Amino acid sequence: MSTSAIRGAMAEAVQRHLPRWVGRATPHALRHFAASDLYAQGMNVVAVQELLGHRWINTTMIYVHANETHIEDASISAGQRVASRFTG
Numbered sequence: 001m002s003t004s005a006i007r008g009a010m011a012e013a014v015q016r017h018l019p020r021w022v023g024r025a026t027p028h029a030l031r032h033f034a035a036s037d038l039y040a041q042g043m044n045v046v047a048v049q050e051l052l053g054h055r056w057i058n059t060t061m062i063y064v065h066a067n068e069t070h071i072e073d074a075s076i077s078a079g080q081r082v083a084s085r086f087t088g
Helices: 003-017 027-040 045-052 057-063 070-087
Strands: none
Touching (some): 027 057
């Protein structure tokens, strides 16, 4: 499948399903979204790096956009793991 075919199909899908994103939704934007979503769902950043085919982790970190509660969520999760060690 050619690049222009992918862009055309995506533009058509955006027009139909996400009209507010017309002109802004690109394959590159979709790549950013997918990387961020995978990371937010718990995929290790190194796994995201490998999936995207990046040589450097710094490049992957540009793609991964952590949500606003990322630090708070990680802190709560760590606290729960520590607490479970004391409760058996």
